[in-house]
Structure formats: structure tokens, C-alpha cells
Amino acid sequence: MQYKRMPIEIESPEQLGYDTIECNLAESSVNDAVFKDLKLNINDLILCYGHHIGKPELRELIAAEHNNISIDDILITTGAASALFIAATSLLSSKDHLIVVRPNYAVNIETPRAIGCEIDFMDVNFENNFEIDVKKIQSLIKPNTKYISITTPHNPTGTVISEQTLLDLIKLAESNNCYLLVDETYRDLSLGNKLPLAASLSANVISVSSVSKAYGLPGIRIGWLITRNKKLQELFLAAKEQIFLCNSVVDEEIAHQFLQQKHLFLPSIQEKIKNNFDLVKIWMEQNPYLEWIEPHGGVTCFPRIKQEINIDTEMFYNILYNKYKTLVGPGHWFEMSKRYLRIGYGWPSSESLKKGLNNISFALSETIH
Numbered sequence: 221m222q223y224k225r226m227p228i229e230i231e232s233p234e235q236l237g238y239d240t241i242e243c244n245l246a247e248s249s250v251n252d253a254v255f256k257d258l259k260l261n262i263n264d265l266i267l268c269y270g271h272h273i274g275k276p277e278l279r280e281l282i283a284a285e286h287n288n289i290s291i292d293d294i295l296i297t298t299g300a301a302s303a304l305f306i307a308a309t310s311l312l313s314s315k316d317h318l319i320v321v322r323p324n325y326a327v328n329i330e331t332p333r334a335i336g337c338e339i340d341f342m343d344v345n346f347e348n349n350f351e352i353d354v355k356k357i358q359s360l361i362k363p364n365t366k367y368i369s370i371t372t373p374h375n376p377t378g379t380v381i382s383e384q385t386l387l388d389l390i391k392l393a394e395s396n397n398c399y400l401l402v403d404e405t406y407r408d409l410s411l412g413n414k415l416p417l418a419a420s421l422s423a424n425v426i427s428v429s430s431v432s433k434a435y436g437l438p439g440i441r442i443g444w445l446i447t448r449n450k451k452l453q454e455l456f457l458a459a460k461e462q463i464f465l466c467n468s469v470v471d472e473e474i475a476h477q478f479l480q481q482k483h484l485f486l487p488s489i490q491e492k493i494k495n496n497f498d499l500v501k502i503w504m505e506q507n508p509y510l511e512w513i514e515p516h517g518g519v520t521c522f523p524r525i526k527q528e529i530n531i532d533t534e535m536f537y538n539i540l541y542n543k544y545k546t547l548v549g550p551g552h553w554f555e556m557s558k559r560y561l562r563i564g565y566g567w568p569s570s571e572s573l574k575k576g577l578n579n580i581s582f583a584l585s586e587t588i589h
């Protein structure tokens with residue numbers, strides 16, 4: 221495995237230092253929950269090894285939300301990141317082929333690269349509304365294609381695929397004897413109708429999610445892999461046992477108690493996202509320098525600096541961070557041009573978001589020639 225650090229992690233807010241940032245528009249989640257607000261009771265918890273596949277009561281809660289899914293189809297992981305790592309390292313070798321929709325979460329690309337498999341990208345683009353081109357994916361399939369990797373709702377663009385596209389991709393995976401990996405980390409943050417859980421539709425699908433993004437619990441590192449394919453689940457369990465054996469029982473207990481009462485937290489989370497989204501929308505409509513594809517899910521959008529505008533992007537990001545103490549996700553985090561910037565609107569308070577958006581406008585106007 222040829223590991224390499226990823227720009228999105230090297231330049232992340234927690235690496236730069238939260239205290240160096242006044243307006244943090246670089247996060248891709250809702251704001252982080254505070255332990256005491258969760259009203260948890262973990263005093264009697266026994267700090268033993270946990271169930272290797274994951275705490276049964278936690279898996280029961282997750283399974284109960286979906287049709288056609290039983291608790292045996294669920295493997296608890298340390299965040300969605302390790303679920304994606306487990307899937308890649310279990311399914312890919314240097315002789316295999318992978319199709320990845322790009323941009324994608326870095327682990328969906330860097331782990332397969334570290335494994336050394338052959339990768340073909342289906343690059344979504346602005347002109348095509350960041351939509352997935354199923355025909356293009358079909359044309360990329362080879363006899364040794366192991367899986368097709370997508371994310372919906374999508375980070376960073378906030379696009380959500382249609383149910384028909386999901387069904388077409390599943391059919392493609394089934395008829396070519398490969399898998400469809402669907403990173404559904406933002407599923408609970410769909411602005412319109414939620415798609416069915418992808419893994420509930422076919423045994424050729426692997427769904428991945430976590431409590432990090434929609435509920436603001438990235439600090440407990442709890443995620444999961446769902447597949448109805450028993451052999452695959454056994455393989456994923458073997459990988460988990462070799463990497464970290466079982467989850468932290470503390471993390472599992474917190475996730476379980478939180479998910480039992482998540483209905484108490486979701487309405488205020490959704491209200492905040494809606495209000496913040498409206499702020500971004502109004503700001504985008506008035507901004508002369510940027511254009512966007514309006515997002516339909518998640519908590520990020522991915523505007524770009526209009527093509528006719530002459531700008532030194534290095535200087536723009538420098539001024540934005542060093543003078544205005546405002547951080548966004550520059551395009552190179554996603555292997556895209558730095559003329560694109562990811563704005564995370566779910567994490568900051570409305571005040572901080574407003575200030576951060578104004579700072580982007582100031583930094584742009586100070587950099588444009």
C-alpha cells in the first residue's frame with residue numbers, strides 16, 4: 221500500500237487550528253454536538269471488547285429504518301471513512317479495475333490508488349449540472365471491474381441522483397457481475413424526497429453511512445457498511461477484525477443512545493440548514509463573480525468563479541484566510557480547478573456564515589484584475 225496524505229486532510233480546519241479561523245465555511249457537516257446536550261447515561265457501561273460486527277441494539281435501530289434490511293446486513297465501522305477503506309481493501313487488488321465518479325470523498329479515490337488498481341473516472345461537470353452519466357460509466361466497464369463508486373447526496377456539489385439513475389446503475393452492476401458502492405453519508409440531509417437505501421434494492425449494492433455529517437457526531441467515529449450479500453459481509457467483517465477488531469464500546473453506546481432520540485434533534489438541525497441555505501442562495505443570486513448549480517442535499521455547495529473573470533486564485537485564498545480568517549474548501553481538495561470552492565453552510569452559525577460569505581465577496585473583489 222502506497223499511502224499518501226490528502227490535501228483535504230492536510231489543509232483541514234482541525235490541522236490548521238480552529239483558533240486560526242473566524243468564519244469556518246470549510247466543514248462538510250452540521251455543527252458538532254456537545255456531549256452534555258445529548259442527555260446520555262454511560263456511567264454503568266462496561267469497558268469490554270465490543271461485538272465484532274457491532275453493538276446489536278445499534279444495528280437493530282439502523283435496520284429498523286429500512287425495508288429489506290436485517291441486522292445481519294449491517295457492519296459497524298469507525299466512521300464512513302473506515303467503511304470505505306474496508307470495502308476498497310477487501311475488494312480490490314492491483315489486478316482489478318474500479319470506476320469512480322469524481323469528485324468523490326478522498327478515501328474513495330486515494331485508497332484504491334494506494335492499492336494500485338486501475339481506476340477510470342467519470343468526472344461530473346458544471347455544464348452537465350454535475351450529473352452522473354450512466355452511459356459513460358457503462359462504456360468504462362471491463363471484465364475485471366470490481367465496483368462502481370458513487371456518492372449521493374454528493375460532496376462537494378450537493379447534487380442528488382434520481383431514483384431512475386440509481387436503478388440504472390444497480391442494473392449495470394448486476395448485469396456486469398460487479399458491485400455498486402453508494403456513499404450515503406448525507407442521505408438524511410436530502411432536501412427533497414429521500415431515495416431508498418441503495419443496499420435495500422439489490423445484493424450487488426454496498427451502502428455506507430455514519431453519524432458524522434447529518435447529526436454532528438464525527439468525534440465518536442461511528443459509521444456502517446450495509447450489504448445483503450452474506451459472503452461480502454463475512455469478508456468485510458474479516459477486514460474489520462484485522463484492522464481494529466471491534467468499535468469502541470463508548471462510541472457505540474453514545475451512537476445508540478443518540479439514534480434512539482434523534483427525532484428530538486433532527487427538526488432543529490433541518491431548520492438551521494434551511495435558514496443557512498436561504499442565506500447562501502440570496503448571496504449567490506447577488507454575487508457578480510460566482511455561478512453555481514443549486515444543491516439539493518447535503519450541506520455544501522460548489523460554486524465557481526465565472527470563466528470570464530481574470531483572477532489570481534492563490535492570492536484569493538491567501539487573502540481570504542490570512543486577512544479575513546475565513547476558510548472554504550478550494551477546488552484542489554477535489555482534484556478540480558481552484559476556481560471552484562466548496563462552501564459548507566451547515567456548520568457555522570447564521571451570523572458567522574453571513575460574515576464569511578461577505579468576506580468571500582471582499583476577497584474576490586480585492587483579487588480580481
Ligand SMILES: Cc1ncc(COP(=O)(O)O)c(C=O)c1O
Pocket residue numbers: 248298299300301302325371375403405429430431432433438442443
Ligand atoms: C462523502 C463522505 N463520505 C465519507 C466521509 C467520512 O466521514 P466519517 O468517517 O466521519 O463518517 C466524508 C467526510 O467528509 C464524506 O464527505
